[in-house]
Structures are given as structure tokens and as C-alpha cells.
Amino acid sequence: MKQQLQEIQKQALASLSEIRDVRELEALKVEYLGKKGKLTQILKGMGALSAEERPVIGQMANDVRIALEEGIADVRARLEREILNNKLKTEVIDVTIPGRTKPLGKKHPLTSVLDEIKDIFIGMGYEIAEGPEVELDYNNFEALNIPKNHPARDTQDTFYISENVVLRTHTSPVQIRHMQSHNPPIRIICPGRVYRSDTVDATHSPVFHQVEGLVVDKGVTMGDLVGTLQAFAKGIFGENTRIRLRPHHFPFTEPSAEVDVSCWGCGGSGCRICKGEGWVEILGAGMVHPNVLRECGIDPDVYSGFAFGLGIERITMGKYGIDDMRLLFENDMRFLKQF
Numbered sequence: 092m093k094q095q096l097q098e099i100q101k102q103a104l105a106s107l108s109e110i111r112d113v114r115e116l117e118a119l120k121v122e123y124l125g126k127k128g129k130l131t132q133i134l135k136g137m138g139a140l141s142a143e144e145r146p147v148i149g150q151m152a153n154d155v156r157i158a159l160e161e162g163i164a165d166v167r168a169r170l171e172r173e174i175l176n177n178k179l180k181t182e183v184i185d186v187t188i189p190g191r192t193k194p195l196g197k198k199h200p201l202t203s204v205l206d207e208i209k210d211i212f213i214g215m216g217y218e219i220a221e222g223p224e225v226e227l228d229y230n231n232f233e234a235l236n237i238p239k240n241h242p243a244r245d246t247q248d249t250f251y252i253s254e255n256v257v258l259r260t261h262t263s264p265v266q267i268r269h270m271q272s273h274n275p276p277i278r279i280i281c282p283g284r285v286y287r288s289d290t291v292d293a294t295h296s297p298v299f300h301q302v303e304g305l306v307v308d309k310g311v312t313m314g315d316l317v318g319t320l321q322a323f324a325k326g327i328f329g330e331n332t333r334i335r336l337r338p339h340h341f342p343f344t345e346p347s348a349e350v351d352v353s354c355w356g357c358g359g360s361g362c363r364i365c366k367g368e369g370w371v372e373i374l375g376a377g378m379v380h381p382n383v384l385r386e387c388g389i390d391p392d393v394y395s396g397f398a399f400g401l402g403i404e405r406i407t408m409g410k411y412g413i414d415d416m417r418l419l420f421e422n423d424m425r426f427l428k429q430f
């Protein structure tokens with residue numbers, strides 16, 4: 092038995108010196124120290140020894156086990172060192188390589204112009220109100236005093252979801268929603284997307300953006316409207332900008348006007364931008380029709396108000412000299428990078 096033990100120790104230590112990886116090491120451990128391992132087998136046979144031999148052989152077997160365990164631990168440490176060294180050699184990080192630059196995004200020109208518009212009106216004490224793009228016929232037309240036979244209600248102009256539901260054709264329905272849920276004084280702008288059944292060309296898109304304005308209070312006059320729009324025009328197109336109002340008709344305002352600004356291209360003397368007119372139309376406006384106030388539960392004998400609606404695309408195209416609306420929606424990076 093002594094000899095067997097010595098033999099086992101010799102074999103094991105010899106094999107240990109040839110171990111190349113952790114898997115081989117684990118296999119060797121099992122081979123000698125496992126449940127059915129060579130050393131374990133010997134220990135199981137000890138029951139057959141005499142009382143004198145047992146402690147001697149026991150001591151020896153124990154020494155062999157310790158020697159094997161130590162040998163295995165040494166080899167394990169060596170293997171781990173090798174793995175680490177290998178990693179350090181192969182996984183080199185070159186900290187001097189320049190980083191990859193991520194291109195910075197920019198605001199879309201429509202967003203920049205909308206932000207400017209918001210700033211101007213927030214500066215004058217307005218709040219922002221919003222409404223849904225899928226809207227009731229009632230809010231989009233009926234409550235705005237737009238009669239049943241009005242051409243704007245035609246399916247040629249309006250996308251109908253059902254008989255009573257449309258994609259809003261303007262931001263004016265937000266006026267109705269706001270007046271029905273708030274008491275005067277009211278001072279809001281309502282930016283948003285609107286839809287019309289138009290064919291795409293240089294000046295039309297079935298989806299575009301508007302900003303609605305609404306002020307309702309006691310004693311609001313047309314003079315307040317003019318002063319407000321004058322301040323707005325100067326804020327957007329520059330200090331020297333003038334405005335003019337031309338009589339017009341909108342069902343939801345009375346009186347109504349179309350509003351022009353002096354041309355930003357020539358200052359009023361006539362150029363290509365204004366087609367020689369000196370003026371460019373930018374919005375519609377007027378005094379809120381008494382029928383509209385009444386429909387929203389506001390007494391037109393006590394309160395009055397003005398409203399206006401402008402197209403963000405048109406103003407953006409004017410400001411930046413963009414001559415084709417499609418450029419604003421195609422998201423061509425070469426175009427967008429310029430702003």
C-alpha cells in the first residue's frame with residue numbers, strides 16, 4: 092500500500108507538470124482526488140489493514156493528498172497568470188486613437204420658426220393650448236359658424252374619418268375647445284398640424300402647420316389686434332416691418348382681414364419675392380364672431396375678442412427664401428444641414 096501511495100504521488104506530480112489548461116487540471120483532480128479517484132480508492136481499502144498499520148498508512152495517504160492539493164493549487168495559479176498575461180498582450184487598447192464624432196442634430200427650420208413665434212407671444216403673456224388632430228366636425232366647422240354648404244367642408248378639401256369626424260383643416264377648433272373649458276380673460280396661441288386634401292406641389296402639402304391666436308376679454312378691440320400683429324411681424328421679420336390689413340371674409344370673425352407684411356426682400360419697393368407688390372400675405376385675422384362666443388357660453392355683450400391664424404410653412408419659406416415647400420418635408424440632410 093505504501094508503494095501504491097508513493098506511485099500515485101509520483102504519477103500525479105508528473106502529470107501535473109504537463110498540464111496545459113484548466114480543463115486538463117480539473118480532469119486530473121477528478122482522476123486522483125474525485126469520489127472514484129485513485130487516492131480515494133486506496134483510502135477505502137484501509138479498513139482491511141491491521142490496527143498498527145492503519146495510522147501509519149493513514150498519515151501517509153494524508154500527506155499524499157496534501158501534496159497533490161498543493162500541486163494542483165500551484166498549477167492553477169500558473170494557468171491563471173498565463174491567461175491574464177495573454178489577455179494583457181492581446182487586448183491592447185490604444186488610448187491615443189481619436190474618438191468617433193457623432194454628428195450633432197439641428198432644429199428643423201419649421202421648429203426654429205415655431206419656437207420664435209412661441210417666444211414672441213409668450214413674451215406678450217400668451218399661453219400655449221393644444222387640441223387633437225382628429226377632430227369633431229362640430230369643433231372644426233359647426234361651432235366656428237361655418238355653414239353646412241361652405242366649400243371648405245367639401246370632401247375635395249377635407250379628409251373625413253366619418254360623417255362627424257375629420258382631420259382638422261385648421262387650428263381654429265382649438266379656440267372652441269379652449270373657450271368651452273375656460274373663462275375669459277383668454278390669451279392663447281395654438282400651434283399644430285393640420286390637414287387638407289391638396290395635391291403636393293411647390294406651395295401645397297396635405298399636411299402642414301398653423302398657429303392660431305385667440306384673445307378674449309372685456310373691451311378687446313381691433314386696435315389691440317393690429318398692435319399685436321404689428322409686434323409679431325417686427326419680431327419675426329425685423330424692426331422695419333410694417334403690416335397692412337385688407338378686408339376679407341371668414342365665417343368665424345367679423346370684421347375679418349387678411350394681413351400682409353412689407354416685403355422682407357425689398358422693404359416694399361417690389362421684388363421677386365413679393366412679385367412686385369411690396370407686400371406679402373402672411374395670415375388671416377379678425378374679431379371673434381358673436382355667434383362663436385355665444386356657442387362657447389361667452390356673452391358677446393360683455394366680452395369681445397380677436398383671433399388670427401397663420402401658416403408656419405409660408406413664414407418659414409419667406410424668412411429663409413425657400414421656394415419649394417416639399418424641401419421642408421423630404422428630410423434631405425443636404426438641405427437641413429444649412430439651417
Ligand code: DAH
Nearest residue numbers: 261344375376377398399400
Ligand atoms: N382658420 C383660417 C384658415 O385656416 C385662418 C384664420 C383666419 C384663423 C382668421 C383665424 C382667423 O383665427 O381669425 O385659413
